[in-house]
Amino acid sequence: MNTINQQRLLGRFLRYVQIDTTAGEPGGTYPSSPGQLVLGKLLADELREMGLADVEHDQHGLVWATVPATMKPPGNQPLPVVAFNSHVDTSPETTGKNVKPHVIRQYRGGDIRLTGDATKVIRVADNPELEKLVGKTIITTDGTTLLGSDDKSGVAVIMELAHHLVEHPQIPHGPIRVLFTCDEEIGHGIDHVDLAKLGATVCYTLDGSGAGDIDTETFSADLAVVTVRGINIHPSIGKGRMVNAVRVAAALIDRLPKGTLSPETTDGRDGFLHPYQIEGGVAEVKLKILLRDFVTAGLAEKAQLITKAAREVEVEFPRSQIEVQVIKQYRNLGEGLAREPRAVAYAQEAHRRLGREAKLTIIRGGTDGSQLTEKGLPTPNLSTGEHNPHSPLEWTCLEEMVQAAEVLVELVQVWAGK
Ligand SMILES: [Zn+2]
Numbered sequence: 001m002n003t004i005n006q007q008r009l010l011g012r013f014l015r016y017v018q019i020d021t022t023a024g025e026p027g028g029t030y031p032s033s034p035g036q037l038v039l040g041k042l043l044a045d046e047l048r049e050m051g052l053a054d055v056e057h058d059q060h061g062l063v064w065a066t067v068p069a070t071m072k073p074p075g076n077q078p079l080p081v082v083a084f085n086s087h088v089d090t091s092p093e094t095t096g097k098n099v100k101p102h103v104i105r106q107y108r109g110g111d112i113r114l115t116g117d118a119t120k121v122i123r124v125a126d127n128p129e130l131e132k133l134v135g136k137t138i139i140t141t142d143g144t145t146l147l148g149s150d151d152k153s154g155v156a157v158i159m160e161l162a163h164h165l166v167e168h169p170q171i172p173h174g175p176i177r178v179l180f181t182c183d184e185e186i187g188h189g190i191d192h193v194d195l196a197k198l199g200a201t202v203c204y205t206l207d208g209s210g211a212g213d214i215d216t217e218t219f220s221a222d223l224a225v226v227t228v229r230g231i232n233i234h235p236s237i238g239k240g241r242m243v244n245a246v247r248v249a250a251a252l253i254d255r256l257p258k259g260t261l262s263p264e265t266t267d268g269r270d271g272f273l274h275p276y277q278i279e280g281g282v283a284e285v286k287l288k289i290l291l292r293d294f295v296t297a298g299l300a301e302k303a304q305l306i307t308k309a310a311r312e313v314e315v316e317f318p319r320s321q322i323e324v325q326v327i328k329q330y331r332n333l334g335e336g337l338a339r340e341p342r343a344v345a346y347a348q349e350a351h352r353r354l355g356r357e358a359k360l361t362i363i364r365g366g367t368d369g370s371q372l373t374e375k376g377l378p379t380p381n382l383s384t385g386e387h388n389p390h391s392p393l394e395w396t397c398l399e400e401m402v403q404a405a406e407v408l409v410e411l412v413q414v415w416a417g418k
Pocket of ligand 1: 087
């Protein structure tokens with residue numbers, strides 16, 4: 001097997017994480033922060049330098065490119081087109097300004113105290129996966145920022161894959177599409193993805209943690225927006241006239257399940273209702289509730305619980321009005337993947353060819369793959385070495401990134417060979 005250029009991969013990763021691409025506020029310009037355009041331009045330049053085809057940094061900041069096929073289709077059917085996607089933005093939950101990556105070569109084991117903030121320690125107790133990584137290269141922050149391994153590990157792995165394939169034209173594969181997106185962290189990763197332009201049979205997001213996982217299911221998700229209307233009047237003359245929406249909303253929240261069906265009390269395959277935002281006053285309160293379930297039909301049952309509670313509370317507070325609006329968010333990846341079983345089966349086969357066994361995993365959240373899959377492009381999510389995303393305790397392992405690149409090299413051959 002041709003080995004992945006580990007040092008070059010590390011160099012890429014360190015280069016990319018030092019560009020601040022923290023996502024901004026949704027609803028403004030696209031992309032939401034200028035750093036995403038800076039990184040996108042760098043990636044497009046590097047892809048052109050490698051000699052990829054169709055390299056484009058488009059008006060929305062997305063980067064597109066093609067590694068042309070190295071073989072002709074065996075029959076008269078065209079070879080499947082395989083796409084790889086990562087996002088260039090990082091989470092606004094922790095700053096991504098002035099990231100100072102810290103490279104630990106030949107990690108000796110034990111807790112890792114971060115150099116820029118003595119209170120920040122990556123503890124083995126909280127990160128048991130570190131125990132298997134003694135002797136490996138670990139990259140951390142200095143404790144004052146996030147690392148941006150989510151998702152620049154994925155970006156670096158895809159870039160290295162492209163470079164590797166260009167340098168090794170003897171590797172047989174069909175057309176490979178590369179796509180880097182913006183604003184994934186604020187829910188707008190695929191706003192400007194044109195599937196016809198991508199032209200792919202299958203896509204893989206490189207945005208998973210650790211090594212050897214294939215995420216095959218996500219939640220199905222809806223958002224319930226509850227508007228509670230009261231009647232506001234000066235408190236001095238409120239007797240018998242005021243209806244306080246704050247109290248009505250409190251009564252409604254109190255009736256929602258707490259001991260079950262909440263994020264605080266569920267894990268594994270159990271879904272939940274999660275009231276996460278409230279604002280307003282006496283006249284009107286707006287309440288947002290996330291609905292999550294691996295079974296899409298379970299979302300309607302959860303919405304029903306809210307409506308039922310609303311009707312009861314309206315009886316308790318005559319003249320109050322409660323309106324429940326349910327907005328569709330995304331659907332379980334597994335539903336769409338079932339229509340293209342090769343997407344996961346071939347990824348498993350790629351691991352097997354490397355003597356590894358992939359673990360099929362589920363995400364208690366969504367990925368851009370959930371939406372791509374729903375739109376008709378099957379898109380599982382693959383491991384890419386990330387750990388502790390969105391946190392100053394974020395870290396990545398270089399050897400796990402190399403493993404991810406190796407999987408992709410095999411994967412493109414599996415797709416070409418079947
Ligand atoms: Zn991510």
